[in-house]
Amino acid sequence: MKKYFFTPGPSQLFPTISKHIKNAVNYNISSISHRGQQFKQIFKNTVDSLKKLLNIPDTYYVFFLSSATEAMERIIENCVEKYSFHFVNGAFSKKFFEIASDLKKEPFEYEVDYGKGFNFNAIAIPKKIELICFTHNETSTGVALNVNDIYKFKKLYPNKLIAVDIVSSVPYVDLNYSLVDIIFFSVQKGFGLPAGLGVLIISPQALEKSKYLANKNLNIGSHHSFIELVNYAQKNQTPETPNVFAIYLLEKVINDMLKIGINNIRKNTDIKAKLLYKFLDNNDGFKPFVEKKSVRSKTVITSEVKIGSQEIIKKLIRKGFIVGNGYGIYKDKHIRIANFPAHTIQSVKGLITQLSI
Amino acid sequence: MKKYFFTPGPSQLFPTISKHIKNAVNYNISSISHRGQQFKQIFKNTVDSLKKLLNIPDTYYVFFLSSATEAMERIIENCVEKYSFHFVNGAFSKKFFEIASDLKKEPFEYEVDYGKGFNFNAIAIPKKIELICFTHNETSTGVALNVNDIYKFKKLYPNKLIAVDIVSSVPYVDLNYSLVDIIFFSVQKGFGLPAGLGVLIISPQALEKSKYLANKNLNIGSHHSFIELVNYAQKNQTPETPNVFAIYLLEKVINDMLKIGINNIRKNTDIKAKLLYKFLDNNDGFKPFVEKKSVRSKTVITSEVKIGSQEIIKKLIRKGFIVGNGYGIYKDKHIRIANFPAHTIQSVKGLITQLSI
Numbered sequence: 001m002k003k004y005f006f007t008p009g010p011s012q013l014f015p016t017i018s019k020h021i022k023n024a025v026n027y028n029i030s031s032i033s034h035r036g037q038q039f040k041q042i043f044k045n046t047v048d049s050l051k052k053l054l055n056i057p058d059t060y061y062v063f064f065l066s067s068a069t070e071a072m073e074r075i076i077e078n079c080v081e082k083y084s085f086h087f088v089n090g091a092f093s094k095k096f097f098e099i100a101s102d103l104k105k106e107p108f109e110y111e112v113d114y115g116k117g118f119n120f121n122a123i124a125i126p127k128k129i130e131l132i133c134f135t136h137n138e139t140s141t142g143v144a145l146n147v148n149d150i151y152k153f154k155k156l157y158p159n160k161l162i163a164v165d166i167v168s169s170v171p172y173v174d175l176n177y178s179l180v181d182i183i184f185f186s187v188q189k190g191f192g193l194p195a196g197l198g199v200l201i202i203s204p205q206a207l208e209k210s211k212y213l214a215n216k217n218l219n220i221g222s223h224h225s226f227i228e229l230v231n232y233a234q235k236n237q238t239p240e241t242p243n244v245f246a247i248y249l250l251e252k253v254i255n256d257m258l259k260i261g262i263n264n265i266r267k268n269t270d271i272k273a274k275l276l277y278k279f280l281d282n283n284d285g286f287k288p289f290v291e292k293k294s295v296r297s298k299t300v301i302t303s304e305v306k307i308g309s310q311e312i313i314k315k316l317i318r319k320g321f322i323v324g325n326g327y328g329i330y331k332d333k334h335i336r337i338a339n340f341p342a343h344t345i346q347s348v349k350g351l352i353t354q355l356s357i
Numbered sequence: 358m359k360k361y362f363f364t365p366g367p368s369q370l371f372p373t374i375s376k377h378i379k380n381a382v383n384y385n386i387s388s389i390s391h392r393g394q395q396f397k398q399i400f401k402n403t404v405d406s407l408k409k410l411l412n413i414p415d416t417y418y419v420f421f422l423s424s425a426t427e428a429m430e431r432i433i434e435n436c437v438e439k440y441s442f443h444f445v446n447g448a449f450s451k452k453f454f455e456i457a458s459d460l461k462k463e464p465f466e467y468e469v470d471y472g473k474g475f476n477f478n479a480i481a482i483p484k485k486i487e488l489i490c491f492t493h494n495e496t497s498t499g500v501a502l503n504v505n506d507i508y509k510f511k512k513l514y515p516n517k518l519i520a521v522d523i524v525s526s527v528p529y530v531d532l533n534y535s536l537v538d539i540i541f542f543s544v545q546k547g548f549g550l551p552a553g554l555g556v557l558i559i560s561p562q563a564l565e566k567s568k569y570l571a572n573k574n575l576n577i578g579s580h581h582s583f584i585e586l587v588n589y590a591q592k593n594q595t596p597e598t599p600n601v602f603a604i605y606l607l608e609k610v611i612n613d614m615l616k617i618g619i620n621n622i623r624k625n626t627d628i629k630a631k632l633l634y635k636f637l638d639n640n641d642g643f644k645p646f647v648e649k650k651s652v653r654s655k656t657v658i659t660s661e662v663k664i665g666s667q668e669i670i671k672k673l674i675r676k677g678f679i680v681g682n683g684y685g686i687y688k689d690k691h692i693r694i695a696n697f698p699a700h701t702i703q704s705v706k707g708l709i710t711q712l713s714i
Binding site: 003005007009010011012013017018021025028029030031032033034065066067068069070072073076098099102103104186188193194195196197217218219221222223224225239240241242243244245246322324 | 360362364366367368369370374375378382385386387388389390391422423424425426427429430433455456459460461543545550551552553554574575576578579580581582596597598599600601602603679681
């Protein structure tokens with residue numbers, strides 16, 4: 001039986017992935033040297049294509065890390081001497097805060113109930129804050145922020161850095177990269193790749209902060225400090241032997257997406273989200289966890305299940321549809337449905353049919 | 358034309374890899390949840406098989422990181438308050454030292470000329486040193502240490518921790534893990550996997566050191582501190598979404614190696630190394646870089662090339678044989694030939710034939 005993975009990451013692989021994996025094996029991609037010309041070309045093509053797809057400014061740097069979690073750590077190490085500020089409304093925004101704390105910084109957190117957005121107008125950022133951290137799309141609860149709210153902070157606080165986690169909203173989110181400084185994601189969600197690669201994008205201003213901390217003789221990490229990452233990125237290389245296989249696959253999937261067109265991908269995502277929310281809003285057995293429609297995620301759709309989620313998850317598995325548990329304390333109460341580019345309208349309709357039986 | 362990668366990493370893939378990759382795709386390994394039962398079983402099987410293959414004590418912990426370079430960073434973060442000691446005879450032992458320095462520790466280095474071993478009897482380790490770092494097999498130059506020399510340090514300094522880099526000698530090196538504390542490698546060399554996974558093995562004593570530093574409120578990192586890694590490893594999980602694909606492949610290749618038998622793998626490595634050194638020692642165009650036979654690596658064979666290495670590297674490529682450049686300043690002077698389990702005796706003989714023309 002064909003399986004459809006609607007889990008919010010790892011998730012359904014992009015439809016072309018198995019072809020690209022086959023080619024990677026045939027072309028010996030995993031045996032080439034990470035210091036040779038062939039790899040450098042793969043690195044450059046991947047960065048160039050990503051910048052084209054997401055409309056990232058030329059002056060921004062793109063780094064390859066191992067996970068979004070690592071990205072959080074490297075951001076704190078390289079951009080925070082002491083004070084970061086975190087908008088927390090779920091497990092992943094909380095994790096970003098906790099990582100800052102683990103690294104012996106003194107982070108601030110502004111926390112609201114999980115499943116809620118923020119009343120940003122009511123919040124003033126203390127003067128000493130160096131970095132403001134947003135989780136654009138909370139994978140744990142399915143709350144998505146309005147990007148315009150994020151931009152306002154850059155205008156209000158031009159000397160502070162802005163970091164945005166787009167782990168589960170990329171490539172859907174139409175972000176104006178020039179209005180933020182640090183952006184990161186992993187590839188096993190919206191790009192439909194196997195897990196094991198994180199992507200970190202930084203502005204020249206973020207790099208300057210890293211250099212400032214280094215000049216003060218502070219610990220900004222070793223091989224994955226922004227300074228080391230830039231040194232190698234300028235040669236189209238990484239400091240260590242990277243996950244060449246995944247970088248190759250990412251290049252190929254981005255090029256597939258460029259052919260489809262980012263606008264079509266976004267339009268399709270909207271259509272599928274509308275179908276799912278319409279069903280959940282109108283079916284007595286379900287209730288979208290995020291009540292306020294303006295902050296409902298289009299890419300991770302979370303619903304309460306009246307009879308509890310475990311029974312329906314098991315029932316769906318028998319039909320070949322795999323959806324996510326609720327996160328943490330919501331494990332047995334919620335289902336989470338990923339709505340990524342790899343998910344076709346047809347498979348979403350198939351899922352809805354099964355949910356409604 | 359079939360290609361034979363004798364580069365010292367990334368290198369030739371293990372012969373069964375393409376079959377395992379195909380299965381990974383067919384079984385949706387890259388879509389399964391890293392918090393689910395299926396992944397936990399893969400994690401457990403991989404750790405159990407690795408312990409069996411390498412004879413690692415039950416009480417030791419096995420962690421999955423992204424690279425050996427990351428392993429160096431995590432070891433310094435978790436085992437060194439201030440003072441580490443590094444035996445340096447090439448680029449990778451040097452890197453370990455530099456990482457300690459980057460992390461604002463005060464590392465000591467004992468450096469000899471590249472291509473040489475150490476006169477260990479002449480070296481006393483200062484009292485304040487917390488961690489002694491050995492690079493068992495210097496990938497940059499092809500020097501291999503005698504493991505008995507390493508064990509002596511544990512006997513002389515039982516309260517210091519001993520770290521051993523076996524990046525390019527695993528699984529060949531027959532190490533008594535119970536006489537050292539921290540061991541690490543990456544999978545794109547002796548295991549013949551695609552790059553993007555590092556493996557770190559630690560003793561209970563190393564974990565204690567990490568806890569001691571944490572209790573002093575020192576920065577031991579965040580998601581990849583030993584404490585976090587152990588918390589998740591005890592649940593057969595990793596703190597972040599890991600490279601599930603690579604962990605799956607590692608399990609499969611280890612099981613293939615268990616079937617072949619580690620003794621056969623080691624015997625074959627010896628046979629191939631003997632063939633290569635015999636040729637290089639007896640051919641006027643070549644001269645093994647490591648003069649002293651007792652410290653010549655069996656797994657990374659480095660040779661000076663009288664007429665320079667670039668011409669012969671190009672000639673070999675035309676015949677389908679890819680060997681490594683010299684490292685760093687030796688780029689145009691040396692060739693480096695990997696001798697890993699993926700390299701058959703027949704392909705080594707084929708390489709020698711081409712070298713001798």
